[in-house]
Amino acid sequence: MNVYSKLGGAALAVAVAISSTLLVAGPAGAAKPTRIKGxxxxxxxxxxVGIKVTTLADPTGTGQWVEVDDALTGLSGGYNVxxxxDGIYRVRFDDPAGTYASEFYDDAATIEAATPVDLTNGGMPxxxxxxxxxxxxxxxxxxxxDGAxxxxxxxxxxVREDTAWTAVTTVTAGADGTYDVGGLxxxxxxxxxxxxxxxxxxxxSDRVAIADADTVTVPSAERYDAVLATPLPPTTxxxxxxxTTPTPVAPVAPVVTPTAPTAPAAAVVAIKRPRIKGVAAVGExxxxxxxxxxxxSVTRTVQWxxxxxxxxxxxxNRLRLTDKLVGKRISVKVVASAAGRTPVTVTTRRTKRVVD
Structure with a gap:
């Protein structure tokens, strides 16, 4: 016979010997026994077909849930157990073949969350x-x-029950560290x-407190690998x-090798400077x-x-004189450049004042 003990929020089945008096879920003077069907x-x-339906009672009121009776479902899925x-019961459904997940009535994952079945008034609910x-x-x-x-x-x-996590089942990892938690x-x-x-x-996932644990939505085809911290060996x-007092060492004068100055690139030379031709008059x-x-061979840029x-x-290279230039003296700035040479800038002599 199994007793279900509330341990850390989980329904833990432990095999113990129960005296025949514990099988009485209701008061000693109760009327004739009744049944539960569904x-x-x-x-x-x-x-x-073949689902095991188990009724459980807590005769001492201390959370020690005792299996009272059980039955298997028939071809139509019905049971009568x-x-x-008279008393208060819980009902659990288990699939011996492991094809379907266990649960408590009514659609609860734990015995604490199960819906009570009240037989205090007899009947056959x-x-x-x-x-x-x-x-x-x-x-x-x-x-x-360390990877081991x-x-x-x-x-x-x-499993999440309202706002808290309730333990459902515990398994032990094998020699290679693998585990398989089934029946969820x-x-x-x-x-x-x-x-x-x-x-x-x-x-x-990698959480210290269960309150911070990440949710896993079941069913899931993912793998949930955990890496636990390996304690470090004691250090010597x-x-x-x-x-020790360092022995002074005489400083060594650095040897500086003088760097030969880089010769500047030769500049472009104006052998014959540009000059202005024409009459300094409006319209010219x-x-x-x-x-x-x-x-x-040089490249020239011109600015009048x-x-x-x-x-x-x-x-x-040409400039048409307008009324705005009357009274002004005109000149040209020429910049000559060539590959590998420093550009040179020359300015022509000014013309006479522009006349109207």
Whole structure:
């Protein structure tokens, strides 16, 4: 016979001997026993055959849930369980084949969250249809931070009940650190990992407290691998080293090798400076000559000036004189450049004042 003990929020089945007096869930002077009936289907509504339906009672009121009676569902998925005395019961549904997830009435993951079935007034109640979800699995591997598998690591699955996490089941990782938590119903779950040897623990994913754990939505095809911190080996204290007085060393004068100055690039030379040709009068055109240069091939830029100031848009070899230039003396600034040479700038002599 099994007793369900509330331990850390989980329903933990432990085999113990129970005296026959504990099988009485109701008062000693109760009337004739009664039964509970109902049916079990898959989530899609298909009747499930061979599902084990178990009634549980807490005769001492201390959270020690005792299995009272059980029955298997028939071809139509129906069940009729127990010769039950008056009292308050819980009902659990299990699939011996492991195809469907276990649950408590009514659609609860834990016995604490189960809906009570009240038989204090006798009768033969028919419960709502129990629709079982497929048995979900969460799998993964537990290793240390050194990469070694943690054999025997304890992996606990928790289900969300209202705003808190409730432990559902715990499995032990194999020699290679792998684990498989099965029989889970769908919905919000999380995982806890514990190394019983080192005491290292964490929750999914890499969380210190379960309140901060990340949610795992079941069913899930993902792997949930955990890496627990591996304790560092004790360190050997280091004997302090007595500092020694350094022996002074005479400074060595740095050897500086003088760098030969780089000769500046030769400048373009104006052998014959450009000059202005033409009459300084309104309506006339002035022209600037090319000049003669060394090297002979140069690139020239031209800027016409009036009394030494730039004339807007006057950058060609010819300039037409307008009324705005009357009374001003005209000159040209020429910049000559060539590859490998420093450019040179020359300015022509000024003309006479422009007349109307």
């Amino acid at each position: 049916s079990v289907t898959s989530e899609s509504g298909t009747p499930l 127990g010769k039950l005395d 028919t419960l709502a249809v129990a629709r079982l979800a497929g048995a979900a699995h969460l799998v993964g591997t537990v290793t240390g931070s 598998a943690i054999a025997g690591a304890e992996v606990t699955a928790y 119903s769908g919905g919000a779950h999380t995982l806890g990992f514990h190394d019983p040897v080192t005491g290292a623990s964490e929750f999914w 204290p280091v004997t302090p080293v007595t500092p 055109r002035l022209k600037v000559t090319v000049g003669t240069w060394n090297p002979t 000036l009036a009394n030494g100031k730039k004339i807007k848009n006057a950058t060609k």
